[in-house]
Amino acid sequence: MKKFFPYFLVVLWLIFIVISVCAGIFEFQEMLAYDFLLRHRPTQQVNPEIVIIEISDDTLKGLGRWPLPRDYHADLIEILSKNGCRSIVFDILFSEPSGADVRLELAMKESGRVYLPFAFRLENKRGEAVAQEVLGGVTDTLKSAVYGVGHINIFVDNDGKSRRLPLWVKRNDQSWPALGFLAAAHYLGKEPASIAVPFDLRTGIWVNYPGAWLKTFRHFSYLDIIQSAAAAKKGEVPRLELSLFRNKICFIGLTAAGTSDFRANPVDPVYPMVGTQASICNSILQGAYIRRLGNFLRVLINFMLFFIGLWLALKLAPLVAFACSFLLAAGYIFTAQVLFNIRGVFYDIFFPVSSLIFVYSGVLLVKFFREVQARRLMEKELEIAAQIQRNFLPADLGDLGELKLRLFLQPAKFVGGDFYDVILLDEHRFGIFIADVSGKGISAALIMAKAISLLRILARDALDPGKLLSVLSSHLKSDLDSRFITGQYLIIDLRDYSFIGASAGHPPLIFLSRGSGRIEELIPASGPPLGLVDNFSYTVVKGQFLPGDKIFMYTDGWIEARDSQGKEFGALRLKEVLSRLTDQGIDNLLAALKQAYEAHRARALQHDDLTAVILERK
Amino acid sequence: MALKISVMSKDDGVVILCLVGSLDTETHTELEVRGRKELDKSPKGMILDFKSLDYISSMGISALLLLQKQAQVRGVSLVVTNIPPQIDEVFKIVKALPQESIFASMEEADRYLLGIQKKIKEDQQ
Numbered sequence: 033m034k035k036f037f038p039y040f041l042v043v044l045w046l047i048f049i050v051i052s053v054c055a056g057i058f059e060f061q062e063m064l065a066y067d068f069l070l071r072h073r074p075t076q077q078v079n080p081e082i083v084i085i086e087i088s089d090d091t092l093k094g095l096g097r098w099p100l101p102r103d104y105h106a107d108l109i110e111i112l113s114k115n116g117c118r119s120i121v122f123d124i125l126f127s128e129p130s131g132a133d134v135r136l137e138l139a140m141k142e143s144g145r146v147y148l149p150f151a152f153r154l155e156n157k158r159g160e161a162v163a164q165e166v167l168g169g170v171t172d173t174l175k176s177a178v179y180g181v182g183h184i185n186i187f188v189d190n191d192g193k194s195r196r197l198p199l200w201v202k203r204n205d206q207s208w209p210a211l212g213f214l215a216a217a218h219y220l221g222k223e224p225a226s227i228a229v230p231f232d233l234r235t236g237i238w239v240n241y242p243g244a245w246l247k248t249f250r251h252f253s254y255l256d257i258i259q260s261a262a263a264a265k266k267g268e269v270p271r272l273e274l275s276l277f278r279n280k281i282c283f284i285g286l287t288a289a290g291t292s293d294f295r296a297n298p299v300d301p302v303y304p305m306v307g308t309q310a311s312i313c314n315s316i317l318q319g320a321y322i323r324r325l326g327n328f329l330r331v332l333i334n335f336m337l338f339f340i341g342l343w344l345a346l347k348l349a350p351l352v353a354f355a356c357s358f359l360l361a362a363g364y365i366f367t368a369q370v371l372f373n374i375r376g377v378f379y380d381i382f383f384p385v386s387s388l389i390f391v392y393s394g395v396l397l398v399k400f401f402r403e404v405q406a407r408r409l410m411e412k413e414l415e416i417a418a419q420i421q422r423n424f425l426p427a428d429l430g431d432l433g434e435l436k437l438r439l440f441l442q443p444a445k446f447v448g449g450d451f452y453d454v455i456l457l458d459e460h461r462f463g464i465f466i467a468d469v470s471g472k473g474i475s476a477a478l479i480m481a482k483a484i485s486l487l488r489i490l491a492r493d494a495l496d497p498g499k500l501l502s503v504l505s506s507h508l509k510s511d512l513d514s515r516f517i518t519g520q521y522l523i524i525d526l527r528d529y530s531f532i533g534a535s536a537g538h539p540p541l542i543f544l545s546r547g548s549g550r551i552e553e554l555i556p557a558s559g560p561p562l563g564l565v566d567n568f569s570y571t572v573v574k575g576q577f578l579p580g581d582k583i584f585m586y587t588d589g590w591i592e593a594r595d596s597q598g599k600e601f602g603a604l605r606l607k608e609v610l611s612r613l614t615d616q617g618i619d620n621l622l623a624a625l626k627q628a629y630e631a632h633r634a635r636a637l638q639h640d641d642l643t644a645v646i647l648e649r650k
Numbered sequence: 651m652a653l654k655i656s657v658m659s660k661d662d663g664v665v666i667l668c669l670v671g672s673l674d675t676e677t678h679t680e681l682e683v684r685g686r687k688e689l690d691k692s693p694k695g696m697i698l699d700f701k702s703l704d705y706i707s708s709m710g711i712s713a714l715l716l717l718q719k720q721a722q723v724r725g726v727s728l729v730v731t732n733i734p735p736q737i738d739e740v741f742k743i744v745k746a747l748p749q750e751s752i753f754a755s756m757e758e759a760d761r762y763l764l765g766i767q768k769k770i771k772e773d774q775q
Binding site: 515 | 651675707708709711712713715716719739743744745746
């Protein structure tokens with residue numbers, strides 16, 4: 033069951049991907065990503081035949097409050113028509129009758145190229161945009177004069193932005209095209225229904241805003257046109273050359289500040305609605321559409337990114353996987369932007385990239401917990417190994433004749449390479465061995481196990497410390513490769529408390545004389561460590577224990593102990609500490625030495641195994 | 651502490667490995683890998699310059715011994731020179747390296763290796 037759990041999670045996530053895409057769970061986030069693409073796209077080329085005639089602040093100042101008297105609109109139609117304008121598209125609702133409607137109707141009839149808008153209250157029925165009622169339309173007087181009528185409805189997303197509009201609105205078995213769409217179709221000499229436009233019945237058409245309002249389309253002031261015509265009539269030089277409106281599609285709309293005909297969109301926080309219709313018109317004329325990939329492809333892309341992310345997280349080391357995932361995400365976003373810029377195609381960004389982050393984090397977390405578990409297991413095994421290793425070593429034997437013996441070992445890790453042994457050779461003699469395997473940890477501990485076993489076999493036969501070291505070294509040579517063991521062997525005769533010893537690469541022992549109060553180093557290394565050479569003759573050194581004398585045998589963990597600044601305890605300091613303890617018992621000596629060591633090490637980690645064998649003649 | 655190894659090849663075919671830092675449990679594999687790489691190029695001799703080496707542990711000595719063994723197998727003379735006092739102290743205690751492969755200065759090491767090479771040439775003739 034546990035084995036299949038990861039697969040179950042993967043399947044669960046795949047199902048979640050399908051549901052998320054189809055149900056649009058992350059639609060809001062994907063729309064933000066869509067906005068990012070649109071904003072970072074270069075400003076698009078607009079058809080030069082499309083112009084915007086703005087009823088802006090200057091117009092309202094010059095001609096009066098909004099709504100403008102319809103005589104002005106009649107004037108505008110006459111001026112534009114006289115100057116060869118192709119289409120005059122009002123993004124202004126003429127829902128209520130007015131006194132000037134007769135004049136306006138006449139102007140529209142004479143022009144024969146005027147478009148007016150409808151606005152509906154919409155209901156999405158079975159995916160289609162269906163008009164429940166007319167919110168604003170065309171008066172009966174003007175209906176007969178208008179050339180075309182289109183709707184100006186838009187879809188507003190939850191964040192208040194307008195990204196799409198219904199290309200068609202159905203009402204009473206009649207379908208009304210969007211105003212800009214209608215104007216474009218007629219400009220092309222076609223009916224709207226004959227133009228293949230990629231749109232979704234449910235979601236409409238994505239408005240291909242060419243760019244920020246002021247950076248796109250040619251903008252003209254309504255007031256300037258009226259005044260230019262008046263000036264031309266008077267024979268004065270007009271502000272605007274009105275012939276430039278020849279063959280143009282003129283969109284007329286309210287853009288004065290503080291008026292309500294604005295809506296936020298991805299490229300502008302405040303975008304006039306007349307611009308939306310102009311953008312649709314431009315999109316049709318340029319054949320430049322924005323398309324969203326279908327659900328199937330979106331799910332496929334999500335699956336692909338998920339599996340690639342999963343593979344990276346599972347197969348690669350965490351940092352490498354992170355770098356690759358980051359590059360993958362960056363590449364994915366970059367590709368999305370390029371595809372959008374070139375082809376107008378967009379697909380999900382937020383969810384696939386989030387999925388990538390999620391799968392990386394998830395796998396990393398699982399790996400981390402597995403590591404923690406493995407580490408705990410390892411620590412348990414090491415504790416067992418440490419116990420086994422401690423069992424190898426002799427227990428504190430207490431007193432041997434007049435000699436007191438203390439044995440101390442503190443590994444740097446759970447297990448280590450330092451060891452000691454006490455071997456009873458006969459009723460009068462015993463040997464003391466102290467050794468240090470090169471390196472630390474498990475490998476040193478394994479070598480230690482072999483060495484101590486060999487030592488116990490060989491020690492009983494070789495009474496000469498030098499000979500023992502030589503034979504032991506030869507036996508170990510083939511097994512140690514380039515590793516080695518420093519070792520010191522002492523044989524003590526309890527009849528006269530004399531001792532003989534030899535050292536193979538091991539630090540000399542420290543002899544503390546009670547009588548003189550002096551300390552000296554005895555039995556220095558007379559040859560290389562064990563395991564390096566065959567049949568080496570190690571020099572044997574003799575000595576004598578007097579009552580009160582002490583011997584301190586140790587491994588280099590003491591002198592190489594480092595403080596937090598990396599400074600070593602050092603051989604000199606060791607001798608200095610010991611020299612102050614010549615009249616102390618070995619228990620006090622050991623305690624004082626440990627205290628000095630701990631004070632030196634303070635918070636630094638124990639660097640090496642710490643071993644000591646201390647003997648005192650009572 | 652880290653270990654940096656810089657390599658310099660001399661015209662006479664001898665390669666010098668300058669060790670900087672600490673040769674210990676964490677860093678000994680760097681010497682093993684780099685040393686083996688240089689030995690594979692069949693130099694006439696190899697000098698380990700310890701002038702900037704601050705510390706050597708027993709694992710560091712093991713790495714040195716391993717490199718020495720590998721050099722011996724390939725017939726390359728390996729010597730150590732410019733040993734700082736603290737490391738010299740360790741070598742004196744441990745006596746792991748033969749005295750004839752330790753030199754106080756680069757010049758002495760050069761002379762020794764030159765002598766070895768001359769001897770090899772004479773033997774070949």
